[in-house]
Amino acid sequence: MSHPTTSITVLNLQIPTPSGNSPIFPVMLSDVDGVTLVDTGMIGQFAELQSALEQEGVQLSDVKRVIITHQDIDHIGNVGALLDAIPDLEIWAHADEIPYLTGEKPLIKFTPERRALLPAPVLALADQLLLQLPEVNISRTLADGDILPLQGGTQVIHTPGHTPGHICLYFGEQQFLLAADELRVVDDELVGPAPQATPDMPEALRSLKKLTDLKLNKVLCYHGGEYMNDPAQRIATLAESAE
């Protein structure tokens, strides 16, 4: 089945770090009712996000909703700026992540130690974002197994561990897994989540088992990009290390 009006576009934004730029990969889903962004980039990257969309021929006014895979600041960084620009923007997220996205609970990993690593201008934007979080209205609460009306049917897979409400998305027609931070590509190899950024690593590894029955051509990791070297087999191997 083909849908000429639907497409999945991987965006590429660069986060400056002391050791050089580090790419991250938000995703743009085009469907008949508009554009869905999956994650929004790092705090302070709104201009980059906007120009990445424009390069794909998309204006902010075309963006109908954002799916947040999880609460980390490099994923939610531009939610506030998007809400300012798009008043009726929908935000979809897993139930277990919502209290963090609405400011009811503090972001798990945005600790004083992490804050200290950010340059002052980014920190100022971070504080602005935290103040905006109580304005965030979640339009749709996602649950494991939901089939979203996007790309001919997009499956929500709840993969806790990296954060409580972390999700992956599976596009069945394309056999494409959007892994967010549940998997990474490091030195051309698919690996599990980053231990230093994953508070419950045993749970994150157990979550990998939920990915082992998927038919896969391609996995996209927010950190590391695309992986196409028999990803299903590699995920099965990684899942064996789960308790």
Ligand SMILES: [Zn+2]
């Ligand atoms: Zn993360």
